[in-house]
Amino acid sequence: MGKLQDKVAVVVGGARGIGLATAKLMMLEGAVVTIADILEPGEDTGASFHGLDASDVGAVDELADLVLRQHGRIDVLYNNLGIHYSAQIPDSDPEEFDRVMRINVKSHYLTSRAFLPAMIGQESGSMVFMSSHGGIAGRPTDPVYNASKHAVTGLMRSIAVAYAHLGIRANAVAPGAVDTPMLRAALPNSQNVDDLMGALTANIPLARIAQPEEVASVVVFLASEEASYVTGHVIPVDGGRMAGVMPGNRYRTDHLN
Numbered sequence: 001m002g003k004l005q006d007k008v009a010v011v012v013g014g015a016r017g018i019g020l021a022t023a024k025l026m027m028l029e030g031a032v033v034t035i036a037d038i039l040e041p042g043e044d045t046g047a048s049f050h051g052l053d054a055s056d057v058g059a060v061d062e063l064a065d066l067v068l069r070q071h072g073r074i075d076v077l078y079n080n081l082g083i084h085y086s087a088q089i090p091d092s093d094p095e096e097f098d099r100v101m102r103i104n105v106k107s108h109y110l111t112s113r114a115f116l117p118a119m120i121g122q123e124s125g126s127m128v129f130m131s132s133h134g135g136i137a138g139r140p141t142d143p144v145y146n147a148s149k150h151a152v153t154g155l156m157r158s159i160a161v162a163y164a165h166l167g168i169r170a171n172a173v174a175p176g177a178v179d180t181p182m183l184r185a186a187l188p189n190s191q192n193v194d195d196l197m198g199a200l201t202a203n204i205p206l207a208r209i210a211q212p213e214e215v216a217s218v219v220v221f222l223a224s225e226e227a228s229y230v231t232g233h234v235i236p237v238d239g240g241r242m243a244g245v246m247p248g249n250r251y252r253t254d255h256l257n
């Protein structure tokens with residue numbers, strides 16, 4: 001019996017990267033999954049697919065309507081979608097600020113708004129939100145993206161405390177660097193990708209970049225009954241990055257022996 005046996009799950013932003021890996025793992029664990037995304041998944045996963053812009057209220061309400069009509073319930077809502085935006089504040093574009101907030105924050109609010117009434121009626125459900133280690137600490141390179149990821153954790157914690165008495169849980173994951181199309185697109189294209197990946201790795205105590213499946217397994221844990229007493233928390237999945245204050249390669253003491 002899988003960790004999510006017969007659970008009805010929706011993965012918003014599940015067409016590729018971390019979302020796709022999570023949708024696939026949820027299915028392996030027995031869930032009935034709907035992937036909702038603006039892109040079609042690049043492979044046939046066996047999940048249902050619903051195309052939408054998740055920052056559009058009408059489209060999100062339609063998704064919830066469809067899932068609830070088809071399955072009569074919603075057990076797991078995984079809000080994974082997000083876009084990256086890198087610009088120092090003086091150089092940043094206010095229209096990009098609105099776009100990032102619309103896609104990274106408003107969409108998570110809209111899906112929560114659309115599915116919460118069903119979870120409240122059932123008196124059960126688990127929501128997992130995608131934050132980032134940029135949603136825990138400040139970073140100089142992408143302050144707008146970071147603000148959006150801090151907002152996601154605020155939304156998640158508010159839902160967690162508001163509906164815990166009804167058996168509804170909400171948590172977030174905060175990955176560090178994960179090897180996905182988004183990460184690769186965010187690297188400056190003037191430089192060699194391997195060099196940039198190497199520079200990122202130097203900041204990580206586990207000394208490697210995560211694979212999407214390593215985030216997916218934490219999301220599935222949070223979504224499942226194995227995490228029945230975990231709510232309102234942000235779980236870093238970052239190879240130890242947020243555990244200390246120095247770059248990862250500075251913790252090595254083997255040169256002292």
Ligand SMILES: NC(=O)c1ccc[n+]([C@@H]2O[C@H](COP(=O)([O-])OP(=O)(O)OC[C@H]3O[C@@H](n4cnc5c(N)ncnc54)[C@H](O)[C@@H]3O)[C@@H](O)[C@H]2O)c1
Nearest residue numbers: 013015016017018037038053054081082132177178180182
């Ligand atoms: N890759 C990393 O290093 C990393 C680190 C920390 C957090 N994250 C977060 O993880 C999440 C997934 O990132 P990823 O690296 O897998 O990125 P990705 O770009 O590969 O996947 C994002 C998915 O969201 C979908 N999406 C974007 N806008 C949408 C919209 N308006 N409506 C519906 N779907 C939309 C995309 O089509 C895509 O399938 C994001 O929220 C990202 O901020 C990623």
